[in-house]
Amino acid sequence: MFKDLDPILHSQLRLAVISILISVKEAEFTFLKEKTNATAGNLSVQIQKLKDAGYIEVIKQFKENYPQTICKITKQGVSAFEEYVKSLQTYLGTKN
Amino acid sequence: MEQQEKQLSEKESLALITRMINKAKDSYHDTGIGAMMWGAIIAICSLVKLSEIHFGYKLPFDIYLLTLLAIIPQIFITIKEKKEKKVRSYDDTYMDYIWLGFGICIFLMIFIVNSIFSVWGPVATEYRELTGQPSPFRFNEFISPLFLLLYGLPTFITGAACKFKPMLWGGIFCWVCCVIAIYTTIKVDLLLTAASAIMAWLIPGILMEKEYRIYKKEQANQHV
Numbered sequence: 001m002f003k004d005l006d007p008i009l010h011s012q013l014r015l016a017v018i019s020i021l022i023s024v025k026e027a028e029f030t031f032l033k034e035k036t037n038a039t040a041g042n043l044s045v046q047i048q049k050l051k052d053a054g055y056i057e058v059i060k061q062f063k064e065n066y067p068q069t070i071c072k073i074t075k076q077g078v079s080a081f082e083e084y085v086k087s088l089q090t091y092l093g094t095k096n
Numbered sequence: 097m098e099q100q101e102k103q104l105s106e107k108e109s110l111a112l113i114t115r116m117i118n119k120a121k122d123s124y125h126d127t128g129i130g131a132m133m134w135g136a137i138i139a140i141c142s143l144v145k146l147s148e149i150h151f152g153y154k155l156p157f158d159i160y161l162l163t164l165l166a167i168i169p170q171i172f173i174t175i176k177e178k179k180e181k182k183v184r185s186y187d188d189t190y191m192d193y194i195w196l197g198f199g200i201c202i203f204l205m206i207f208i209v210n211s212i213f214s215v216w217g218p219v220a221t222e223y224r225e226l227t228g229q230p231s232p233f234r235f236n237e238f239i240s241p242l243f244l245l246l247y248g249l250p251t252f253i254t255g256a257a258c259k260f261k262p263m264l265w266g267g268i269f270c271w272v273c274c275v276i277a278i279y280t281t282i283k284v285d286l287l288l289t290a291a292s293a294i295m296a297w298l299i300p301g302i303l304m305e306k307e308y309r310i311y312k313k314e315q316a317n318q319h320v
Contacts, residue, residue, distance in 0.1 A: 005106075005109075010104065010109065011104070012104055012112065015104065015109060015112055015113065015116075016112055016116050019112065019113045019115075019116035019117055019120075020116050020117075020119065020120045022117070023116075023117045023120035023121060023185075024120050024123075024183050024184060024185045024186070025184045025185060025186050025188070025189060026183070026184045027120075027182065027183040027184070028182040028183065030182055031123070031182035031183045034182075035116065035119045035120065035123070036116075063179070064179075084109075085110075085113070088106050088109055088110055091106040092106050092107065092110070
């Protein structure tokens with residue numbers, strides 16, 4: 001029996017964000033925007049959804065008088081991502 | 097990325113994950129300025145010391161004090177690089193600790209060497225006065241190998257962790273020079289130290305800076 005894929009992660013932009021954040025310790029909003037080629041508005045919405053799910057931590061601060069948003073993956077986010085990849089592998093038959 | 101929450105097939109998901117992880121990995125680019133600066137300073141200090149011994153003159157100050165002065169620009173370089181970075185990798189944290197630990201080890205080594213000199217110096221002087229010959233044990237000929245041993249470690253680890261071969265080979269070069277320096281005179285030791293600084297930091301630093309400029313140019317072109 002196949003497990004349902006996590007609906008929070010099974011979306012293009014949110015998965016892209018989580019995939020970046022799993023590889024780094026923390027990333028600025030501008031970095032995520034640059035790497036995903038998303039619009040600021042859309043990215044903000046998706047980041048908020050990931051935050052609400054407890055998958056990422058969002059730190060808002062000021063850097064040289066400009067607002068700066070830093071995103072970090074949480075332990076819960078790491079577990080969800082690992083579970084998601086496992087489910088994908090099961091679907092694709094790459095893992096028994 | 098599209099505005100809508102596009103649903104992906106399983107294959108597309110895996111491809112996206114791989115692509116994004118690679119993009120994140122590709123975002124680490126060191127400016128190489130710090131490496132260049134330290135490579136140049138250590139090489140200059142060693143060569144000046146060598147010329148002092150070879151030509152028999154003495155500067156009014158110890159040339160190695162330059163390394164203490166270099167800490168000031170290094171602090172500014174570190175702050176500037178940290179400010180410019182939009183992403184912080186796990187490697188960054190480890191590298192910071194490794195190089196900080198290296199700095200502490202160097203200063204501890206200087207302290208140890210000076211402590212040994214303060215004890216051994218009078219003994220060597222007394223030996224020379226009594227026998228009329230220099231002491232058979234010349235501790236100063238073993239100082240360079242000790243420092244080369246230390247130089248190699250963070251350089252080798254950085255080269256391996258960042259998959260930057262010039263630094264990896266630079267670290268190995270330091271260790272090779274360390275072994276050779278055990279059997280050579282102090283003049284050759286200083287030459288080997290200068291060569292190690294050039295191979296381990298100056299040349300990799302120049303290459304890093306070149307790569308960084310290319311990366312910056314690519315980034316600028318993407319935003320046009």
